[in-house]
Amino acid sequence: MKVGDKMTINRVNSIEVRKINRNAIYKFLYKRDPISIQEIAQTLNMSLPTVTQNLKELQERDLIIETGLFESTGGRKAKAITFNSHKYAIGLDITRNHVGIVLIDLSGKLIKNVRKQYPFVNSKEYFAGVGNLVQQFISDCTIESSKILGVGIALPAILSADKQRVNYATVIDFKGGSVKDFSEFIPYPCILSNDANAAGFAELWNEDDIQNVVYLSLNNSVGGSIIIGKNIFSGQNQRSGEFGHMTIVQNGRPCYCGQKGCVDVYCSAKILSDSTNGNIAEFFKLLRSNNEPQRTLWEEYLSHLVIIINNLRMLYDCNVILGGYAGAYMDEYIDQLRELVSKRNSFEVDGSYLHVCKYKLEATAVGAALQHVETFINNI
Numbered sequence: 001m002k003v004g005d006k007m008t009i010n011r012v013n014s015i016e017v018r019k020i021n022r023n024a025i026y027k028f029l030y031k032r033d034p035i036s037i038q039e040i041a042q043t044l045n046m047s048l049p050t051v052t053q054n055l056k057e058l059q060e061r062d063l064i065i066e067t068g069l070f071e072s073t074g075g076r077k078a079k080a081i082t083f084n085s086h087k088y089a090i091g092l093d094i095t096r097n098h099v100g101i102v103l104i105d106l107s108g109k110l111i112k113n114v115r116k117q118y119p120f121v122n123s124k125e126y127f128a129g130v131g132n133l134v135q136q137f138i139s140d141c142t143i144e145s146s147k148i149l150g151v152g153i154a155l156p157a158i159l160s161a162d163k164q165r166v167n168y169a170t171v172i173d174f175k176g177g178s179v180k181d182f183s184e185f186i187p188y189p190c191i192l193s194n195d196a197n198a199a200g201f202a203e204l205w206n207e208d209d210i211q212n213v214v215y216l217s218l219n220n221s222v223g224g225s226i227i228i229g230k231n232i233f234s235g236q237n238q239r240s241g242e243f244g245h246m247t248i249v250q251n252g253r254p255c256y257c258g259q260k261g262c263v264d265v266y267c268s269a270k271i272l273s274d275s276t277n278g279n280i281a282e283f284f285k286l287l288r289s290n291n292e293p294q295r296t297l298w299e300e301y302l303s304h305l306v307i308i309i310n311n312l313r314m315l316y317d318c319n320v321i322l323g324g325y326a327g328a329y330m331d332e333y334i335d336q337l338r339e340l341v342s343k344r345n346s347f348e349v350d351g352s353y354l355h356v357c358k359y360k361l362e363a364t365a366v367g368a369a370l371q372h373v374e375t376f377i378n379n380i
């Protein structure tokens with residue numbers, strides 16, 4: 001090795017180390033309330049000059065801000081530093097009949113959302129229409145386009161490993177589709193996500209203490225995601241978490257997938273909302289006043305749901321989150337659900353592992369948008 005080569009390697013290493021330090025400082029600030037330079041240095045075990053230099057770079061890039069001064073017990077007051085949340089991502093939830101659009105900031109906070117009836121059609125006109133909806137939404141948000149990281153697009157579909165193409169889709173007719181179908185009409189970086197995976201990802205965002213979770217999405221079709229060590233477990237064919245097509249009743253009712261007795265036929269949100277013209281809020285309103293047939297439908301629904309929840313607990317031994325249109329209404333039934341699942345459990349006497357989703361609205365679109373936030377944070 002020549003001296004010049006060695007110097008180049010050392011230089012690359014020092015650039016790498018600086019990048020790692022910068023990223024560690026940024027991620028540290030991302031999760032916390034405003035904090036002083038001294039505390040950052042102390043907690044991350046870095047020298048004050050290293051922290052100061054990195055903060056200067058982050059500030060020049062408008063990624064952090066000073067929010068004021070801490071009260072001091074003597075001497076100079078310390079500056080309070082926090083991350084700058086003023087970058088944004090857009091998320092789309094594409095369903096058979098609707099398009100949901102959200103704007104989130106860098107912290108993952110939902111700033112604005114709309115939901116339009118816009119039935120999916122695999123045609124240029126449809127994708128151009130979605131492009132128009134996105135442009136209109138952004139213009140209504142009055143946000144500079146330079147501050148938008150990108151658009152995450154969630155679909156009820158199984159994607160290729162590189163998330164560029166659609167390998168399988170029956171809820172919408174989009175088999176063989178591609179991210180390019182959308183991005184042709186959306187002038188921002190676009191990425192695709194599976195809908196249930198996106199929603200599960202949103203549930204775990206900023207939850208430092210939870211590493212593993214199973215998310216059961218009770219939408220008009222049932223799906224889910226398995227998150228292990230904060231990462232989505234995709235499976236060999238990107239088909240993990242397709243809980244909707246586990247068999248729950250041998251030779252049971254026919255499922256849209258062609259099989260019989262699938263979970264989807266017994267636990268989709270449609271099973272409930274079909275009794276109220278598709279209005280799930282109305283279903284739960286009538287259930288609260290003990291109306292029929294809502295009460296009987298609910299009892300039957302629960303009898304299947306608790307089996308699925310218990311099976312998921314037996315399989316993964318981690319928290320189970322109920323989400324989707326139906327899951328979002330289950331806060332007031334959580335005690336009953338926990339009691340029912342604990343009765344089926346061979347090892348546990350309570351059902352405290354069971355939770356209801358925190359995002360009641362647009363979890364899927366938020367999760368799709370968060371993919372851009374994650375990439376941004378990881379690349380600082």
Ligand SMILES: [Zn+2]
Pocket residue numbers: 244245255256257258259262263264
């Ligand atoms: Zn099925």
